Amino acid sequence: MANFAKSNVPKFTIDVYQNEYLPEAAVEVNAIVTVTSTGGGTTGGRPLPATDGTAATGGDGEGAPHAAVVIMVDCSGSMDYPPTKMRGARQATEAAIDTLRDGVAFAVVAGTHKAVEVYPGEGGLAVASPSTRAEAREALRRLTASGGTAIGTWLRLAQRLLAASPAAIRHGILLTDGRNEHEEPARLREALDACADTFTCDARGVGTDWEVKEVTSIASALLGTADIVAEPEGLTADFTAMMEKAMGKEVGDVSLRLWTPQGAEIQYVKQVAPAMEDLTGRRVESPPRSGDYPTGSWGDESRDYHVCVRVPAAQVGHEMLAARVALVIRDPSNPSGPPATTLGQGLIRAVWTDDLVASTRINQQVAHYTGQAELADAIQEGLQLRKDGDEAGATAKLGRAVQLAHSSGNDETAKLLAKVVDVEDAAAGTVRLKAKVTEADEMTLETRSTKTVRVKK
CATH class of the missing domain: 1.20.120.1690 (Four Helix Bundle (Hemerythrin (Met), subunit A))
Structure with missing residues (x-):
């Protein structure tokens, strides 16, 4: 992962909404934490210099791409029934590639019962420019539908391609029209676990022959979005919107860090806006007395999180800091490197009272x-x-x-x-x-x- 300059990171603010007043002996504190990111100054918001045809595999030096994207297109036999699905997928992928900013690293993977890199096809990533976009469009026109569906293999190829990139933002877009019938469910689960720290991924199901829980589980595991595109004609607009959103990301690998005092512990952490996502089981310990919960990459946006803390019971008049909330970023490719950078902080409090009105008011x-x-x-x-x-x-x-x-x-x-x-x-x-x-x-x-x-x- 590329190093970042603190001055280039968007400005983050943290607001905590809660009723801190608890009745005597109460042990549960609930708060909504609103995180807002504004004014990023990185290259996610503007083009990088174009480099025609070169592979994006270098280190963190001058000209390294800020963002890298792999598009995984279902090319199984069912994509030809009706033929508009395959045609719509090709057109949508072309539109997504046209939306790439110059300098962004990218690749296209054809997914069946195996995964094949159809562009650039050399085990690396191309760098977006007028010429590489034209080459990618030409490669897409040769895509045909045949074979089965083994989504785990698609994700693992995307992981290999993106893991080699120094880009700060690493993202996947996955399109499927069917069920993952040509590999065991455990293989897909293993692939998702392996990919979780490498890239985020938006998943789309086209038509109605795919499994909702399968597609949503992919997006959930990789901190992306999931949706249905019922008609192939809607793919181009959807792919374009997804790519525009990906191009707006400014910083990746951001975590919500929660510190609790002696005797207190986090019960759960859930993203509640813009969509529900339970992060509780994804905690990574960050001693002393802290845990990190992944939130993925950020552009100019705002998200809400529900934090529930269990605290020791106390008598009326006692006050305590139930938890300290921070947003942090660390280079995951260098865990022994410098300490995480704190992007914002907030406090969750607990105050025990005998005021019935104050303690029973729900925020x-x-x-x-x-x-x-x-x-x-x-x-x-x-x-x-x-x-x-x-x-x-x-x-x-x-x-x-x-x-x-x-x-x-x-x-x-x-x-x-x-x-x-x-x-x-x-x-x-x-x-x-x-x-x-x-x-x-x-x-x-x-x-x-x-x-x-x-x-x-």
Whole structure:
């Protein structure tokens, strides 16, 4: 990983929202931590000098690429049914390559039951320039659909290509139209574990023959986004948007570091906006008394995290620092190198009181995101009950989801729910299951169930 100059890192701010007042003997502290990044000054926001046709494999010297991207395109036999899928994938990849800034390192991988680097094809990365983009487009026109699907092999090739790059931002885009039928689930899990510290990855399913949990698990493990593109005609716009977002990233390998005092411990850490993502199990110890939770790469953006801390019970009048929150960046390729750079800090407090009004007041942000988490769970459970034939259970869960989406102002999720249920009273959560639901509408709701909205102002 390339070294970075502190002056080039975006400005990060950390705001903590909580009700720090606890009744006597209470032991749980909840807080919403809002992290905002603005004004990055790195080359992620502007072109690097173009270098025609050379491989991006050098060290951290002058001209090293700031960003590296590998696009993994499903080329299995099912991509030819209908032929518009393969054609749409080629066109979308061409559009994504055209969106690359000059100087960005890139490669294209064709994925079937094996992985083949179709461009530049020499075991390395090309550097984006007018000539290399033209060569890549020509290579894409030779792609054909045949063979099976073994996504773990695609990811491992992307890992090898990106691991050799000195780029600060390393990103993958993965497109599939089917299930991972030509390798054991354990092989995909092993590939994801191996790739987790190498690059982030956005995953897309085209059509309706792929498995939602499979695609979302890829994006979750690699701190990217997952979505459905029901019609091949929508791929170009989606790929372009994904690449533009990747080009806007300024700094990578950022972690949320939580310090707790003696006797206190972190119960869980969850990203709650712009989408739900449980980070609790990804903790990496950072002694003394701290743990790091990966957040991936950042551009100009804001994200919210729900932190729950268990503290020792105390008497009325006692105060303590329950946790210290920091955003840090460290060079993962040099763990014995210099200490991590702190990009921002915040404090989570606990104050025990006998004031009933103060101790029972639920912080607005905490309440809102607790409801958004319940919304995501209700959708996923309701859809599963519907598949299992439990109409009463599905109606109850999806009705609760409609109620939560309505009360929180999550209009996009409410619209998706309305394609699966007939809403009689949104505020009360009274719904009826639709007799006929398209597979695309059901998969869209499931895939986007973890997307959240922020607190109403």
